[in-house]
Amino acid sequence: MHSLAETADKRFLSFAPGFWPNVNPELWNDWKWQLKNRVTNLQQLEQKIALTREERAGVILSGNKLALAVTPHFFNLIDPEDPNCPIRRQVVPRVEESNRSPAEMADPCGEDSHMPVPGLVHRYPDRVLFLVTDRCAAYCRYCTRSRVVSGVGEQELHTDFEEAYRYLEAHTEIRDVLLSGGDALLLSDDKLRGILRRLRAIEHIEFVRIGTRVPIFLPQRITTALCQMLQEFHPLWMSVHVNHPRELTIEVKAALERLVNHGIPLGNQSVLLKGVNDDLDVMRALVHKLVMCRVRPYYIYQCDLIHGSAHLRTSVAKGIEIIEGLRGHTTGYAVPQFVIDAPGGGGKVPINPGYILYHDHEKIVIRNYEGKIFEYPEQEMAEYSGHQAEELDEFLYS
Ligand SMILES: *Cc1c(COP(=O)(O)O)cnc(C)c1O
Numbered sequence: 140m141h142s143l144a145e146t147a148d149k150r151f152l153s154f155a156p157g158f159w160p161n162v163n164p165e166l167w168n169d170w171k172w173q174l175k176n177r178v179t180n181l182q183q184l185e186q187k188i189a190l191t192r193e194e195r196a197g198v199i200l201s202g203n204k205l206a207l208a209v210t211p212h213f214f215n216l217i218d219p220e221d222p223n224c225p226i227r228r229q230v231v232p233r234v235e236e237s238n239r240s241p242a243e244m245a246d247p248c249g250e251d252s253h254m255p256v257p258g259l260v261h262r263y264p265d266r267v268l269f270l271v272t273d274r275c276a277a278y279c280r281y282c283t284r285s286r287v288v289s290g291v292g293e294q295e296l297h298t299d300f301e302e303a304y305r306y307l308e309a310h311t312e313i314r315d316v317l318l319s320g321g322d323a324l325l326l327s328d329d330k331l332r333g334i335l336r337r338l339r340a341i342e343h344i345e346f347v348r349i350g351t352r353v354p355i356f357l358p359q360r361i362t363t364a365l366c367q368m369l370q371e372f373h374p375l376w377m378s379v380h381v382n383h384p385r386e387l388t389i390e391v392k393a394a395l396e397r398l399v400n401h402g403i404p405l406g407n408q409s410v411l412l413k414g415v416n417d418d419l420d421v422m423r424a425l426v427h428k429l430v431m432c433r434v435r436p437y438y439i440y441q442c443d444l445i446h447g448s449a450h451l452r453t454s455v456a457k458g459i460e461i462i463e464g465l466r467g468h469t470t471g472y473a474v475p476q477f478v479i480d481a482p483g484g485g486g487k488v489p490i491n492p493g494y495i496l497y498h499d500h501e502k503i504v505i506r507n508y509e510g511k512i513f514e515y516p517e518q519e520m521a522e523y524s525g526h527q528a529e530e531l532d533e534f535l536y537s
């Protein structure tokens with residue numbers, strides 16, 4: 140008889156060594172070998188999979204926009220027989236990336252205009268985004284920061300670390316620092332420890348988190364030594380980035396578990412992508428596998444209006460439909476918040492199915508996940524603070 144763990148584990152697969160049948164397992168598990176052996180050009184790509192005309196042209200044109208790079212670990216998840224493979228769509232360039240539609244932008248979230256110091260984005264009152272490197276283990280074709288990421292795009296990232304620390308020291312309202320890039324986990328343990336030490340020396344910084352796709356692209360990087368270093372800086376949280384259930388392999392699950400076992404709470408951010416995860420069954424499988432890895436689904440992002448992303452963007456209605464199909468139907472912990480990062484720099488705005496059918500000073504009429512309708516009495520307006528009452532008035536009478 141199978142144990143419960145064995146039965147459950149059948150959804151988690153390993154694809155190694157795949158396209159690298161002759162590599163010694165010790166090298167395979169070395170993250171530096173994985174980086175050195177990334178697929179980065181047309182020739183290496185065509186040795187492994189038959190490209191479509193759109194992909195071939197895409198690879199040739201990608202050289203001065205966003206580099207091509209895929210780790211052997213992640214490359215093995217590609218189904219070579221399927222030109223529409225959801226893994227392939229995320230990392231193999233397509234000619235459509237050269238198309239530009241009028242709504243698209245180089246900096247869709249308006250980060251450059253919210254940078255008091257090069258590399259530090261201060262858009263919300265109490266927290267900042269700190270861009271500590273411009274390199275990633277692999278490059279996502281829809282990357283919202285492709286203008287600076289990978290080193291071949293329109294702009295270069297010139298983070299001024301000393302100036303950033305001075306800004307953080309002077310701004311006592313900042314209690315939360317999010318390290319991103321690029322991918323902070325590509326830095327050496329020493330470099331990262333140095334940054335975390337400087338941040339931890341600032342008393343008003345309560346909370347540090349790292350946004351990273353390294354556990355997914357390069358699970359070998361999540362060594363015990365890295366985890367032990369990170370746990371010196373608690374409370375430290377991490378947001379990983381998984382879009383499709385196939386990305387949660389045995390190796391990735393083990394890497395995520397190592398992080399959690401060192402006390403790092405994990406959240407996941409997915410980008411809603413056409414042909415990748417714009418499907419309720421795919422998203423349900425993803426969020427269920429995430430909670431099995433002890434990762435809380437945090438956000439689903441509507442794809443930003445980055446140049447050349449039209450072929451990967453879905454309707455907003457699709458995202459609402461997915462949330463509608465999850466909320467109430469499955470574990471609340473498994474339901475992420477769908478958001479649009481408002482174009483031009485408005486920040487993340489929650490987008491929800493309409494569960495409020497009517498709301499006035501006497502009652503609220505709501506519907507549940509099954510479409511059944513319920514009423515709840517509204518309390519006296521006097522109990523609201525001025526600000527809330529004003530907001531409600533605006534909502535009711537606009
Ligand atoms: C996403 C983001 C944050 C963090 O937002 P949370 O909703 O707290 O996760 C902070 N700063 C910037 C600029 C961001 O884009």
Ligand code: SF4
Binds near residue numbers: 274275320322380
């Ligand atoms: S890992 Fe993140 S920063 Fe790097 S390319 Fe992908 S989306 Fe962009």
